[in-house]
Amino acid sequence: MMPWRDNLPAVRGKLLLNEPLGPYTWFRVGGAADALFIPADAEDLADFLKALPEDVAVTAIGVGSNLIVRDGGVEGVVIRLVGRAWGQVTTEGDTVTAGAGALDSMVARASAKAGIAGLEFYAGIPGSIGGALTMNAGCYGAETKDVLVSAWGLNRRGERVELALVDFGYTYRHSNAPADIIWIEATWRGTPDAPEAVAARISEITERREKTQPIREKTGGSTFKNPDGHSSWKLVDDAGWRGKLHAVTGGGAKFSELHSNFMINPGEATAADIEGLGEAVRADVLEKTGVQLNWEIRRIGRP
Ligand SMILES: Cc1cc2nc3c(=O)[nH]c(=O)nc-3n(C[C@H](O)[C@H](O)[C@H](O)COP(=O)(O)OP(=O)(O)OC[C@H]3O[C@@H](n4cnc5c(N)ncnc54)[C@H](O)[C@@H]3O)c2cc1C
Numbered sequence: 001m002m003p004w005r006d007n008l009p010a011v012r013g014k015l016l017l018n019e020p021l022g023p024y025t026w027f028r029v030g031g032a033a034d035a036l037f038i039p040a041d042a043e044d045l046a047d048f049l050k051a052l053p054e055d056v057a058v059t060a061i062g063v064g065s066n067l068i069v070r071d072g073g074v075e076g077v078v079i080r081l082v083g084r085a086w087g088q089v090t091t092e093g094d095t096v097t098a099g100a101g102a103l104d105s106m107v108a109r110a111s112a113k114a115g116i117a118g119l120e121f122y123a124g125i126p127g128s129i130g131g132a133l134t135m136n137a138g139c140y141g142a143e144t145k146d147v148l149v150s151a152w153g154l155n156r157r158g159e160r161v162e163l164a165l166v167d168f169g170y171t172y173r174h175s176n177a178p179a180d181i182i183w184i185e186a187t188w189r190g191t192p193d194a195p196e197a198v199a200a201r202i203s204e205i206t207e208r209r210e211k212t213q214p215i216r217e218k219t220g221g222s223t224f225k226n227p228d229g230h231s232s233w234k235l236v237d238d239a240g241w242r243g244k245l246h247a248v249t250g251g252g253a254k255f256s257e258l259h260s261n262f263m264i265n266p267g268e269a270t271a272a273d274i275e276g277l278g279e280a281v282r283a284d285v286l287e288k289t290g291v292q293l294n295w296e297i298r299r300i301g302r303p
Pocket of ligand 1: 184
């Protein structure tokens with residue numbers, strides 16, 4: 001069935017077959033990865049990619065806060081960068097450098113400690129740096145592209161690739177960087193400020209988020225990007241979907257009462273229930289308003 005799995009390259013990190021991915025995502029749904037690889041370090045990952053047959057699919061995931069893993073699982077090898085080797089954050093002058101496995105909030109906190117302003121918004125995003133680079137993550141009027149200097153990663157052949165900000169071609173929640181790159185590390189430049197002032201702005205952001213987002217639920221953050229001239233939460237709300245259960249998709253999946261662009265899995269929903277609800281709402285909003293909602297949440301894997 002999958003002969004490549006009988007001859008996987010030797011690694012120093014963890015390589016797990018048929019590993020369920022639900023626990024690695026915020027929605028807590030989805031099937032298993034054919035193989036999940038948690039590399040020990042960048043060299044381990046590079047060696048693995050070089051030795052892995054070219055036709056085996058490779059997908060990187062972060063902490064799964066913007067992800068629906070479909071119920072049929074994910075083909076090929078899923079790569080997840082977790083642990084000490086991937087989460088280092090350092091500062092020098094007005095620059096911050098972090099591994100792709102560092103949480104955005106760690107980067108915000110380190111910048112505050114070093115008296116570097118401009119990265120406070122990362123305190124409002126519960127993802128990892130790998131996800132932030134892919135999504136041009138941002139909130140409250142600031143985004144990754146405002147402060148990023150450069151990042152490097154490995155392509156599917158295991159070769160090192162370095163990109164300057166301009167190479168990302170960032171637009172709203174979108175990057176034009178080659179899709180096969182697995183991000184390893186990024187560097188940002190902020191501006192000098194008093195550590196207490198930066199920390200105070202971070203506190204404001206985290207307090208605001210507590211009040212306006214269902215951050216303790218099983219969710220994927222904003223479901224849809226905001227279409228030009230519209231707010232997705234309002235389109236979903238006006239179409240009557242805030243807190244409403246769908247007649248066909250099951251498991252109790254619904255759009256949050258607190259934030260009507262966030263979908264919630266109350267516990268029993270499958271990936272199909274959640275994605276089906278999103279598709280039903282897209283169709284309904286299109287019919288009622290003529291506005292096309294586009295997914296911000298990434299969906300991966302087999303139905
Ligand atoms: C409660 C909540 C609030 C949120 N609020 C915001 C917000 O205010 N602003 C915002 O922008 N987002 C928000 N999000 C969405 C999410 O946190 C961001 O998109 C985040 O950047 C995703 O990071 P992640 O590590 O979870 O990535 P994942 O969800 O695991 O993956 C997202 C994408 O990044 C890719 N990826 C991840 N790591 C790597 C890597 N190392 N190399 C290559 N590709 C990689 C994956 O392949 C996938 O395509 C929110 C989510 C939740 C649950």
